[in-house]
Amino acid sequence: MLKIYNIDLPKSVPMSSSASIVDDISVSILKRYHQVILESHVPIEVCRDSNCLFRAVSKCLRNTEEYYMHIHLLTLLELILNRSHYDYEHEAFVDHFNDDRLVFDRFDTVLKDIATEFSYCGMMALSGISAALNVPIQSYCPPAQGGYFLCEPLARLVRGRGVSQKKSAFIFMWTCSFIPLTTNAFTPNHFVVLHNKLKSPVVDLTFIFADDNHDDDLASATAAVACVGNDDEDDDTTAVADISNNGTVGYDEDEADDYDDDAVDKDGHFVSTEPDTLPGGKSLPLGRFLETEKVIEILQRTSVNDTLSEVPRGKKDDVYFVVQNENNKDRRAQGKRSQFWDDRGAWECNSTSRSYFLEENEKLRSVTYRQTKYCIQVRQNKKYVQVPVNPQPQAEDVLVLSRYYAKHKSGAGYEKTVSFMHSEKFPALAVHEFKGCCPELKHHAYVRTKPQVIDKIKEEVIVKKVGEIYSSNEDVLEGPSNRRQIYNIKARSQTKSQVIPKANFADQVSALEKLQHTMPFVNLIVRQYKKVPSVILYPEEQISHIKRFCCPPVTAESTVLGFDKTFNLSNVHVTVTVFTNALL
Secondary structure: OOOOOOOOOOOOOOOOOOOOOEOOHHHHHHHHHHHHHHHEEEOOOOOOOOHHHHHHHHHOOOOOOOOHHHHHHHHHHHHOOHHHEEEEOOOOOOOOOOOOOOOOOHHHHHHHHHOOOOOOOOHHHHHHHHHHHHHOEEEOOOOOOHHHHHHHHHHHHEEEOOOOOOOOOOOOEEEOOOOOOOHHOOOOOEEEEEEEEEOOOOEEEEEOOOOOOOOOHHHHHHHEEEEOOOOOOOOOOOEEEEOOOOOOOOHHHHHHHHHEEEEEEOOOEEEEOOOOOOOOOOOHEEEEEOOOOHHHHHHHHHOOHHOOOOOOOOOOOOOEEEOOHHHHHHHHOOOOOOOOOOOOOOOOEEEEEEEEEEEEEOEEEEEEOOOOOOEEEEEEEEEEEEOOOOOOOOHHHEEEEEEEEEOOOOOOEEEEEEEEEEEOOOOOOEEEEOOOOOOOOOOOOOOOOOHHHHHHHHHHOOOHHHHHHOOOOOOOOOOOOHHHHHHHEEEEEEEEHOOOOOOOHHHHHHHHHHHHHHHOOEEEEEEOOOOOOOEEEEEHHHHHHHHHHHHHHHOOOOOOEEEEEEEEEEEEEEEEEOOOOOOO
């Protein structure tokens, strides 16, 4: 189909570092594990949505991440058409890595991950991308603790099926979605582009551990830097540099510190990328939702005295607020739903997710709750399984984070999340995040009424009239929207107070059939296939009046026979005939 409709990636566009954002998390990781890399390369930010590998490829090839789904498709087709190169259980399996330290998932799992957006992809996907695009890919992972088994297998030149070229045009760095709390907490779960800022040949980074026992001490690591970017140079030319003390050879520590919050412009100067702090809140880093670890840190360390009582009114673009959440805590204790008020109009696509964590050695460990047990994900027999934690933690020791998500009804890409903890160890706070550019609200646009105003009206409708309630709340911002809102609240309150008989619609129709034999008013019950039963009610006297006042030619010219349909009268619709009775 791609060939028939001539669908292909656009022409290659060199990646522009001046239009890119430095990934400060990766910079911090490199400063901790491999500082010397920062002298010649800079990690470029890639969206953290579990499509990072394909986004990074699109960024390198076309200077934009928007073609990542096309690369998804090409890689998927490559794996389907050439299974023997990606299925280690295939009888004719061709291993392009030849490294026992690499553990691959089953072919159907790899295929499903690549076919599914927001899924994990690893070295097998890298091999598929290389073959699909016919380019070699340099994979790089910082030499962290346990480097021989964890990082060294990931630092290699990947050449997929049929790729003969030995020179990579770009480097992908295995990094982490958050800054590790401890030195041994580095877990590669994200890809960024490692851009060569010196315009020098692209390097092939591999690690050689001097100790035969593969000691994890970083001081024993060396980097073999192979120049592979110049056609004029020999492929085998290498320059070896010893790395000790975390790789500080010829490196300015003050210059490295600038990387934490700054990016590099086209002239090589540092420019700030930290967005301005908005009044009443704090800016979202890079215009994206906060990472889970950051949200938990905010909820744990923020004092109630430093928070807001509610989300302030006004335009909110790429900003978050820490708001007191005691009212919702009380509502949940009463079995009611949480209410998250703001003045940005109507939201839709609402959903709530829960995440479970255990705190171990100053690091949060993600767990799942399945069949009344807390489980962790481990790899067994080359696939991931859920294994119950032994011993099982107490409920109060498990940190539960709820994240409420919604999209703005305008469809302008404006989104929000509200995060809060279900733990007495944390203060009753919630983090309200607003991502994107807030759409302009017209003067007549819907604005949600505050929950406390609704609760107040519910109490007042019991003893006061609608007009009295409305006149006592004349504040446009802090009162009800209009009289209709009060009428609706009163109607719902009355409906809830009514005792509704426990009978379904079929029972009600059966009761009418019994009345048809004893009550002349029930004249006809009509049943039709795939239609709701209809009941015709009238006394014989009413039919005679219609004939008398509406049918004769003399009176018919001045008499109107009308039909008035009323919807949702209790559980049915009612159509009533109306005419003028001349005798009254």
